[in-house]
Amino acid sequence: MTTAHELTKNQALVFNTLSRAEGPLSAYTILDQLRGDGFRAPLQVYRALEKLLDYGMVHRLESINAFVACAHPHNHSHNHGMIAFAICEKCGQVSEFSDDVITQRVREWTSQNGFKQTKTTIEIRGVCAACGTA
Amino acid sequence: MTTAHELTKNQALVFNTLSRAEGPLSAYTILDQLRGDGFRAPLQVYRALEKLLDYGMVHRLESINAFVACAHPHNHSHNHGMIAFAICEKCGQVSEFSDDVITQRVREWTSQNGFKQTKTTIEIRGVCAACGTA
């Protein structure tokens, strides 16, 4: 069981900003929201994000160049599967889920092909239930 | 059975560039390779790519902001599953594959959650067999 990471000031500011947000935020949006707290340059955000990604507290959504706080307060120990994201293009909401079958299937492909996987991105774009019926 | 798309001059130039390439290329790399053919601005590349993506002749790799010619000369009719990409971070080579189980699993999640999927990205980053043993 991992204990919570000690965050530095900037890391905490960035993480809190993401946690409070409704949906994913771009690095520059985070920067703007933290100008009042003394942030002045993109690198301050990117550096904090880098650590938070390391710690597994934040995810990067590659398909929209944005970041979200991790939805699951899971212990960040080893052995969890790949995470998929469903991103609504109307409202921006992101649902995070993990599927063992998909994880397994990807692992099969990689092992059969001698591919050493380091990171996997699964992002589903579309329209969420709420927006679809609206 | 879809017949080959009639490509415009710019579309053909961009497609040929991607086809000849060993691996994925960024839009700006394509631009540089086409300066001799009269290309002068990024938009010329992006516009051609947009069409080629529509036609299914090219894929975009979201995790590395690059583009590849589609590996399968498959007919681009309906009914094919989601495509996954394994991207080698050493040599840049991309392997493309399609897995029915993964496709099925994603469809199950989306239908259970009322999510209307429009596009799905599956990208595996890592080191390919050739580079791993080298």
Next chain:
DNA sequence: TGACTAATGTAATAACATCACATATCGAGA
């Protein structure tokens, strides 16, 4: 012809990310 649509050319700008270098903060030992 005229009018509509698709494709193109070009410059400017926006959005996203990193490099390079200086400075500060903090803990582990001498």
Next chain:
DNA sequence: TCTCGATATGTGATGTTATTACATTAGTCA
């Protein structure tokens, strides 16, 4: 306590990726 090393931070400049806005050209078809 002092000093060293590691980590974190501040800041400007730059690099990279993508789009906006507007003008022009080319093809289609009534």
